[in-house]
Structures are given as C-alpha cells and as structure tokens.
Amino acid sequence: MIKENLSIVKKNIDEAVKRGGRTKEEVNLIAVSKTKPIEMLKEAYDLGIRDFGENKVQEIMDKYDKLPSDIRWHMIGHLQTNKVKYIADKVYLIHSVDSLKLAGEISRQAVKVGRVIPILIEVNVAGEESKFGIRPDECESLIREIAGLPGITIRGLMTIAPYVDDPEENRAYFAQLKQLSVDITNKNIDNTSMSVLSMGMTGDYTVAIEEGAYYVRVGTGLFGERDYSHAVNG
Numbered sequence: 693m694i695k696e697n698l699s700i701v702k703k704n705i706d707e708a709v710k711r712g713g714r715t716k717e718e719v720n721l722i723a724v725s726k727t728k729p730i731e732m733l734k735e736a737y738d739l740g741i742r743d744f745g746e747n748k749v750q751e752i753m754d755k756y757d758k759l760p761s762d763i764r765w766h767m768i769g770h771l772q773t774n775k776v777k778y779i780a781d782k783v784y785l786i787h788s789v790d791s792l793k794l795a796g797e798i799s800r801q802a803v804k805v806g807r808v809i810p811i812l813i814e815v816n817v818a819g820e821e822s823k824f825g826i827r828p829d830e831c832e833s834l835i836r837e838i839a840g841l842p843g844i845t846i847r848g849l850m851t852i853a854p855y856v857d858d859p860e861e862n863r864a865y866f867a868q869l870k871q872l873s874v875d876i877t878n879k880n881i882d883n884t885s886m887s888v889l890s891m892g893m894t895g896d897y898t899v900a901i902e903e904g905a906y907y908v909r910v911g912t913g914l915f916g917e918r919d920y921s922h923a924v925n926g
C-alpha cells in the first residue's frame with residue numbers, strides 16, 4: 693500500500709513542481725509517521741524514504757533506536773520545553789519553535805550535546821485560535837532574539853494551514869509564508885537563513901509546492917488514516 697501511495701505522491705509532487713516553475717531538488721517529502729508502527733516506517737525506508745516526521749517526543753525516542761541511523765527525524769509537533777533534552781541528540785530539524793523560551797532550551801541542550809540544531813519558526817499564518825505558532829508580525833522580532841543563541845541555527849519558517857476541503861483555500865496562506873520569508877531574508881539577520889519553508893500536508897501539499905514549499909509533510913497520503921485509540925501522550 694505504501695508503495696502505491698508513494699508513487700502517487702511523487703507523481704503529484706512532480707506535477708506541482710512543473711506547474712509552480714520549481715525544480716525537483718527544491719522540494720522534499722517528509723513522511724509523517726506519527727502513530728504508525730515500526731513495520732510501516734521500515735517499509736517506507738526500504739522504498740527510499742529517509743525523512744520522517746513525528747509530533748511526540750516519546751514516539752521519536754521509541755522509534756529512533758529501532759530504525760537505521762541515516763534517518764532524518766523531523767520534530768513537527770508542539771514541543772514542551774522540559775522534553776527537549778530527550779531529542780537534542782536525535783532530531784535533524786525542529787519545525788515548531790514559537791517562543792524564545794523554547795529556543796533557549798534547545799540552545800542549552802544543543803550546547804550540552806555538542807551540536808548545532810537547525811530550527812524553523814512556526815507561524816500561525818491563518819490566525820487560527822487552536823493552533824500553535826506566532827503571528828506573522830511577531831516573526832522578525834522573535835528571530836532577532838533567537839538568532840544570537842549558541843547551538844541553534846534558524847533555517848526558515850513552518851506553518852500548519854487550516855483543514856479545508858479545497859486546497860485552493862490555503863493558497864493565500866502559503867503565499868503569505870513565502871512572502872514573510874522573503875521579507876526576513878531582506879533584513880540580513882545573523883545566523884538566519886530562510887531557505888526552508890515547511891508547508892503543505894496531505895490535503896494541500898500540491899498547492900504548497902506551487903507557492904514555494906521546501907518540505908511537504910505528508911502522513912495520511914502515504915500511510916493511510918491514523919488510529920488514535922492507542923495513542924500515548926508526550
């Protein structure tokens with residue numbers, strides 16, 4: 693099943709790349725494997741997937757030791773400050789930084805394990821009450837505060853768009869995130885690049901690609917619907 697799904701997703705990505713006048717190298721797929729068992733991740737791995745997205749610290753810890761070490765683990769969910777220490781040596785990119793407090797703790801833990809952790813700033817472009825992330829107008833000042841921290845490097849922005857039936861409804865939000873990244877690039881802030889835009893999920897990744905996504909985060913479209921009945925917290 694994953695094999696068929698993956699070829700559909702890849703075909704959709706290729707077509708969106710063409711429509712958007714992008715190049716294939718600029719667009720990367722993260723397989724969002726949250727709630728899914730190790731066997732399914734292994735299957736995806738054997739099909740060539742190396743980027744996996746998880747939204748719980750506990751799940752990254754459980755899966756990390758059971759899978760090959762060349763996997764790039766992406767933390768895409770809300771991250772509690774007191775849990776950063778568990779993944780500081782494991783995570784490839786943290787997509788969900790939305791406060792100085794969290795960034796400060798990532799910085800401390802990164803220094804402790806002797807690495808520089810790349811991060812994205814999560815922006816709530818659509819202004820949904822239920823979502824984490826900062827307002828677009830807070831982005832520059834937060835970046836200026838974070839950029840000086842040791843052990844951390846800002847690589848770009850992430851957003852979670854609203855759940856919609858028609859992906860076209862999210863086009864403006866993706867375009868807005870892209871524009872924000874251009875505006876911030878023009879400020880030339882130290883230790884900050886805006887080369888990565890993480891946007892687009894199963895329902896809207898093709899539109900996100902057309903509007904400039906670097907990473908699309910696809911779960912359901914690869915692994916099928918999620919079952920939360922056995923979910924663990926944290």
Ligand SMILES: *Cc1c(COP(=O)(O)O)cnc(C)c1O
Nearest residue numbers: 724747768893894909910911912
């Ligand atoms: C679950 C999740 C996804 C994947 O969602 P699908 O609709 O299943 O593709 C992407 N991004 C984040 C932040 C998520 O939590």
